[in-house]
Amino acid sequence: MDLRTTGAPPDARERQAVDSVLGPPESGWAGGERTPGDGRAAAGGLARARRRRQVLLPALHALQDRVGWISLPALGYLCQRLDLAPAEAYGVASAYALFSFEPGPPVVVHVCDDVACRAACGGDPAAVLAARVGPAGSGATLTWQPSPCLGHCEHGSAALVLETGEPGARMTLAPFAAGDIERIRSLGGSLGGALDPDVLPAPRAIVPQAAGEGLRILRRVGRIDPASIDAYRAAGGYEALRRALQLGPAGVIGELKESKLLGRGGAAFPTGTKWEAVARNPARPHYFVANADESEPGTFKDRVLIDHDPYAVVEALTVAGLTTGAEQGFVYVRGEYPLAVARLEHAAAEARSRGLLGEDVMGSGLRFDLEVRRGAGAYIAGEETALFNSIEGRRPEPRNKPPYPVDRGLFDKPTGVNNVETLLSVLEVLTVGGGAYARLGTPESTGTRLFCLSGRVVRPGLYELEMGTTLRALLTMGGGVAGGRPLRAVLLGGAAGSFVGPDELDLPLSFEGVRAAGATLGSGVVVVLDDTVDVADIVRRVARFFRDESCGQCVPCRVGTQRQEEALGRLAAGRPLGSLDAELALLSDLDAVMRDASICGLGQTASSLVASALRRGLLSPAHGGPGAGPVADGRSAI
Amino acid sequence: MTTIAPVAFRRTVELTIDGRAVTAREGATVLEACRAAGVEIPTLCYLETLTPVNVCRVCVVEVEGGRALVPACSRPVAAGMVVRTDSDRVRTSRRMVLELLASSVDLSTAAGDVHRWIGEYGARPERHGPSAPAAPTRPHAGHHAEPEVGSAATVVQPVKRDNNLYVRDYAKCILCYKCVEACGEDAQNTFAIAVAGRGFDAHISTELDVALPESACVYCGNCIGVCPTGALMFVTEHDLRATGDWDEDRQAVTRTVCPYCGVGCNLEVHVQDDRIVKVTSPLDHDVTSGNLCVKGRFGFAYVEASG
Numbered sequence: 001m002d003l004r005t006t007g008a009p010p011d012a013r014e015r016q017a018v019d020s021v022l023g024p025p026e027s028g029w030a031g032g033e034r035t036p037g038d039g040r041a042a043a044g045g046l047a048r049a050r051r052r053r054q055v056l057l058p059a060l061h062a063l064q065d066r067v068g069w070i071s072l073p074a075l076g077y078l079c080q081r082l083d084l085a086p087a088e089a090y091g092v093a094s095a096y097a098l099f100s101f102e103p104g105p106p107v108v109v110h111v112c113d114d115v116a117c118r119a120a121c122g123g124d125p126a127a128v129l130a131a132r133v134g135p136a137g138s139g140a141t142l143t144w145q146p147s148p149c150l151g152h153c154e155h156g157s158a159a160l161v162l163e164t165g166e167p168g169a170r171m172t173l174a175p176f177a178a179g180d181i182e183r184i185r186s187l188g189g190s191l192g193g194a195l196d197p198d199v200l201p202a203p204r205a206i207v208p209q210a211a212g213e214g215l216r217i218l219r220r221v222g223r224i225d226p227a228s229i230d231a232y233r234a235a236g237g238y239e240a241l242r243r244a245l246q247l248g249p250a251g252v253i254g255e256l257k258e259s260k261l262l263g264r265g266g267a268a269f270p271t272g273t274k275w276e277a278v279a280r281n282p283a284r285p286h287y288f289v290a291n292a293d294e295s296e297p298g299t300f301k302d303r304v305l306i307d308h309d310p311y312a313v314v315e316a317l318t319v320a321g322l323t324t325g326a327e328q329g330f331v332y333v334r335g336e337y338p339l340a341v342a343r344l345e346h347a348a349a350e351a352r353s354r355g356l357l358g359e360d361v362m363g364s365g366l367r368f369d370l371e372v373r374r375g376a377g378a379y380i381a382g383e384e385t386a387l388f389n390s391i392e393g394r395r396p397e398p399r400n401k402p403p404y405p406v407d408r409g410l411f412d413k414p415t416g417v418n419n420v421e422t423l424l425s426v427l428e429v430l431t432v433g434g435g436a437y438a439r440l441g442t443p444e445s446t447g448t449r450l451f452c453l454s455g456r457v458v459r460p461g462l463y464e465l466e467m468g469t470t471l472r473a474l475l476t477m478g479g480g481v482a483g484g485r486p487l488r489a490v491l492l493g494g495a496a497g498s499f500v501g502p503d504e505l506d507l508p509l510s511f512e513g514v515r516a517a518g519a520t521l522g523s524g525v526v527v528v529l530d531d532t533v534d535v536a537d538i539v540r541r542v543a544r545f546f547r548d549e550s551c552g553q554c555v556p557c558r559v560g561t562q563r564q565e566e567a568l569g570r571l572a573a574g575r576p577l578g579s580l581d582a583e584l585a586l587l588s589d590l591d592a593v594m595r596d597a598s599i600c601g602l603g604q605t606a607s608s609l610v611a612s613a614l615r616r617g618l619l620s621p622a623h624g625g626p627g628a629g630p631v632a633d634g635r636s637a638i
Numbered sequence: 639m640t641t642i643a644p645v646a647f648r649r650t651v652e653l654t655i656d657g658r659a660v661t662a663r664e665g666a667t668v669l670e671a672c673r674a675a676g677v678e679i680p681t682l683c684y685l686e687t688l689t690p691v692n693v694c695r696v697c698v699v700e701v702e703g704g705r706a707l708v709p710a711c712s713r714p715v716a717a718g719m720v721v722r723t724d725s726d727r728v729r730t731s732r733r734m735v736l737e738l739l740a741s742s743v744d745l746s747t748a749a750g751d752v753h754r755w756i757g758e759y760g761a762r763p764e765r766h767g768p769s770a771p772a773a774p775t776r777p778h779a780g781h782h783a784e785p786e787v788g789s790a791a792t793v794v795q796p797v798k799r800d801n802n803l804y805v806r807d808y809a810k811c812i813l814c815y816k817c818v819e820a821c822g823e824d825a826q827n828t829f830a831i832a833v834a835g836r837g838f839d840a841h842i843s844t845e846l847d848v849a850l851p852e853s854a855c856v857y858c859g860n861c862i863g864v865c866p867t868g869a870l871m872f873v874t875e876h877d878l879r880a881t882g883d884w885d886e887d888r889q890a891v892t893r894t895v896c897p898y899c900g901v902g903c904n905l906e907v908h909v910q911d912d913r914i915v916k917v918t919s920p921l922d923h924d925v926t927s928g929n930l931c932v933k934g935r936f937g938f939a940y941v942e943a944s945g
C-alpha cells in the first residue's frame with residue numbers, strides 16, 4: 001500500500017490524544033522523531049496494519065473527546081501510526097454521528113426529539129427548545145442539536161451533554177428541561193464536577209414493579225450498589241458462573257436448549273443453538289460479543305441493566321465465553337451511554353482483580369477477558385455484522401450473509417453475539433435450570449421479557465413480565481393512560497415495529513402472539529399514544545430516523561428511505577404529487593423494494609411502521625394526520 | 639453408511655431457472671448460471687474483475703424458500719435451487735431500484751444498458767417530483783434538512799476538476815463501490831478514495847474531501863476504467879462532451895501494447911479527429927484485467943505535450 005498522509009504535523013493536543021490510545025510512537029516511521037537508528041527497515045507490514053486497525057475507533061474517540069474535532073493533520077498522524085490510508089479512516093469516521101470534522105463550541109448538548117419523548121412532551125421537543133434558546137447549531141461556547149432516542153425514554157425527555165477537553169465531561173440529563181441549557185451555559189467552562197453523572201433519578205422510577213412481583217433479571221436493579229462486587233456476590237452474583245463451570249460447555253448448552261430461550265435482540269434466534277454452533281466450530285480463535293448498542297427508538301432496557309447491574313453483564317459474558325471456547329469478549333456499548341461504559345469498565349476491573357476475569361477464571365484454569373468498546377452514534381452498528389466491522393475499524397456496514405457470524409464473524413472468526421437481555425436471561429436459566437425456565441411464559445416463548453413502557457402512561461419504566469402476558473395487563477401495571485385520556489394506539493416493537501389499536505389490548509406479548517397479529521416484539525418497546533398525540537408526526541419522525549441511520553450501502557434503503565420521508569412530507573402538507581392514490585401506490589412500491597431487496601434488517605423494516613399506520617388509517621386527518629397539528633394540552637416536560 | 643460421491647458429480651449442481659433445468663459449476667454464482675442459460679440479469683455494481691459488493695440490488699432474483707430476494711451476482715448456486723428471474727416481486731424491485739437511481743442521479747452518460755432497462759422495467763423517476771437544488775453543505779451523519787415539500791433530493795453537486803487528467807462528477811455517481819475497490823484491495827492498493835458519510839449522503843471521497851493532488855492518488859485511472867456512469871472521466875472526454883463534440887461514431891479504437899515498460903499491458907486507444915481522447919484497457923486481459931498505470935493511461939498527454 002502506498003501510504004501517503006498530509007505533510008502538516010498535528011498539534012500537541014492532537015498528538016497526545018492519539019498517543020493516549022496508541023502509546024508513544026516507536027520510531028520516526030510511525031510518526032515519532034526520526035533517529036539515525038530508524039534506518040530503512042520495514043515497519044511490520046500488512047498483517048500488523050490489519051491488527052492495529054481495530055484501535056481506529058478508540059483513537060478517533062480520543063481526538064473527539066479531547067480536541068473536539070478531527071482535523072486533517074490529526075487524521076494524518078493517526079493514520080501514520082496505524083499504517084492506514086487517510087481516505088479509509090475518514091470513510092469510517094464520517095459514518096458516525098458523534099465525530100466532527102470542523103471545530104465547534106466546547107459544549108454540545110444532544111437533545112432527544114424522538115418518538116417516546118415527542119409523545120410524552122405533547123409535541124416536538126426540539127421545536128420547543130429552539131423557540132426558547134435559539135436554533136440548533138448556534139452558540140460560541142455551547143450549542144445544541146436534535147438527537148435520535150437517547151435511551152432514557154422513561155423520563156419523557158433526555159439530553160446528552162458532551163464537553164470537550166481533558167478531562168472533559170460526558171453525561172446524560174434525564175429528565176431534561178429547556179432551562180438546563182441556560183443552567184449549563186451559566187456554568188461557563190468546565191462542567192466536570194458541576195453536573196454529577198451519578199445524580200440519576202431514583203431507580204424506583206425506572207423499575208416501577210416491586211421486588212416481590214416476579215422480578216428475575218431485574219431483581220437487583222436499584223437494590224444493590226452497582227459499583228460493589230461484594231454487593232453483587234451477596235445478592236447471588238457469580239453463582240451462575242460457578243454452576244456453568246460445574247456443568248461444562250456441553251451441560252450449559254444442554255440447559256439452554258432445554259430452556260428454549262430465544263434471543264431478545266430482535267431476530268428471536270435460539271440461544272442454545274447459536275452457542276453450540278460457535279462451540280463446535282473447529283476454527284480458532286473464537287470471540288463472543290455482548291451487543292449493547294441499543295439504539296432502537298423507545299428502547300432503554302439494556303442501559304438500565306448495565307447502569308444498575310453491570311457485574312451481571314460481565315458474569316454472563318464470561319459464561320458465554322467459557323462455554324463457546326472464546327477467550328476474548330467484547331461489550332459494544334452505544335456511544336451515547338457514558339455511564340454504562342464507566343460502570344462496565346469498573347465492573348470488569350474489579351472482576352479481574354478478584355480472579356473472575358483473566359488467566360484463570362474462578363480457579364478453573366480457563367482464560368477469558370473482555371474489552372468495552374464505545375460506539376459513536378450509528379444505529380446500524382447494532383446489526384451484528386456491522387458491529388463486527390465497527391470493532392475492526394471498518395465502516396459500520398452490514399455484511400452479506402451467509403457466511404453467518406458463527407462461522408465467520410469478528411475478525412472473520414467464529415463469533416457468538418447476544419443482546420444484553422439475552423445474556424442476563426442465560427444467568428436466570430442457569431440459576432433456575434433449563435426445565436424450570438421453560439415452564440415460564442408460553443410453550444413457544446419461554447421465560448420473561450423486558451418491556452420499555454413510555455409515552456403517555458402514568459408509570460413509565462422498565463417492566464419484566466412473563467412471556468404471554470397481555471398488553472392490557474402491562475398498561476394496567478403502568479397505571480393506564482396519563483390523565484385518563486382515551487388511547488389512540490400503542491407503538492409496539494420500536495421504529496421497526498407496528499401500531500396496535502385500543503381494540504387489540506388482549507394481545508398476548510409473546511413471539512407467536514404478536515406474530516399472529518402481524519406485529520413484532522422487537523426490542524420490547526411499548527410507547528403509549530393517547531388522543532392528543534399526532535400519530536402522523538410520530539410516523540414522520542420514524543421515517544426521518546431511518547433516513548438518517550441507513551448506512552447507505554444499498555440502493556433500496558439509501559434512496560428509498562429518502563423518498564419515503566419526502567412522500568410522507570407531501571402527505572402531511574396536503575400536497576400530494578398527482579393524486580392521493582398515486583402517493584399511496586408510491587409508498588407501497590417503496591415498501592416492496594425496501595422489504596424485498598435491501599441487504600439488512602434496517603432497510604427491510606424501514607417501511608413497517610408507515611405500512612402499519614396506513615393499514616389502520618392512522619395517517620388520516622381525524623387521527624392527527626395532515627391538518628390536525630400538535631396539541632397544546634397534556635404535560636409538557638420541556 | 640456414507641457414500642463417497644464421484645468427483646465429477648461434486649463439481650456441478652442442478653438447479654431450476656425460470657422453470658428450466660440447468661446445470662452449473664459448483665461455486666458459480668446465480669448470475670453466472672443465468673448468463674450461461676441465456677437469461678439476462680441487469681447488473682450495476684458487479685464486474686468480473688472485482689469482488690462482488692452486492693449493493694445496487696438491481697440483479698435480485700427470487701429463490702424459492704427464501705424470505706427476501708437475493709442478489710444473483712454474489713449468491714452461489716446450490717443443488718435443487720429454484721430461481722425465478724421474472725416474477726412480479728423481482729420486476730417490482732428492479733423497477734424501483736432503477737427508478738430510485740434515475741430520480742437521484744444524473745445517468746446521462748451511463749452505459750446504454752441502463753437506459754434500456756429503465757424502459758423495459760417501466761421505471762418512472764419523475765413521479766418522485768422535480769429535482770431539489772443542490773444542498774449548500776453536505777449534512778453531517780445523522781442529520782439532514784428535508785428538501786422543500788414536493789421536490790426530490792438528488793446527489794447533484796459541482797464537478798470536481800482539480801487536476802489535468804480526469805474529472806470527478808459525483809452528480810453522476812450511483813455509489814457502486816467499483817472505483818473504491820479498483821483503487822484499493824482489488825487492483826491498485828493505493829486507497830486514495832473511500833465511501834464516506836452515510837445514508838443518502840454517502841459519497842466517494844478522499845480524506846476530508848481534499849483535492850486529488852493532495853491525496854494519495856497516483857493517477858492510474860483504474861477507477862475511471864470501472865466507473866459505469868461516466869462520473870469519472872478523462873478531461874479530454876469531459877471537455878469534448880461539454881462543447882458537444884464528443885462523437886463515438888467518429889472514433890477509432892486501436893488495441894496496442896503499452897510502450898512504456900516491459901509488462902506488456904494492453905491498451906485500447908480511442909482516437910477522434912487524429913487526437914487521442916481516452917485510453918482504456920481490456921478487462922479480459924489475463925495479466926492486467928483492465929488496469930494500467932499513469933503512463934499507460936495518461937501517457938498520451940505527455941506524447942502530445944512533447945510532440
Ligand SMILES: Cc1cc2nc3c(=O)[nH]c(=O)nc-3n(C[C@H](O)[C@H](O)[C@H](O)COP(=O)(O)O)c2cc1C
Pocket residue numbers: 262263264265266267268269271291292293294295296379380381382383384385417418419420422423600601602
Ligand atoms: C438495524 C439493526 C439494528 C440492530 N440493533 C441491535 C441492537 O442495538 N442490539 C441488539 O442486541 N441487537 C440489535 N440487532 C440485532 C442483531 O443483529 C443480532 O440479531 C442480535 O444482537 C443477536 O442477539 P440475540 O440472539 O441475543 O437476539 C439489530 C439488527 C438490525 C438489523
Ligand code: SF4
Pocket residue numbers: 380397398549550551552553554555557558598599600601602603604
Ligand atoms: S438496508 Fe440500509 S442499513 Fe442495511 S445495508 Fe442496506 S443501506 Fe445499509
Ligand code: SF4
Pocket residue numbers: 817820821826828829830831854855856857858859860861862
Ligand atoms: S486514479 Fe488510481 S490512484 Fe487515483 S483514485 Fe483512481 S484508482 Fe485511485
Ligand code: SF4
Pocket residue numbers: 810811812813814815816817818842861864865866867868869870
Ligand atoms: S464514481 Fe463511478 S465507480 Fe465510483 S462509485 Fe460512483 S459510479 Fe461507481
Ligand code: FES
Pocket residue numbers: 112113114115116117118148149150151152153156157158297298299
Ligand atoms: S430518550 Fe427520547 S425517545 Fe428515547
Ligand code: FES
Pocket residue numbers: 680681682683684691692693694695696697698709710711712
Ligand atoms: S449487480 Fe448484484 S447487487 Fe449490484
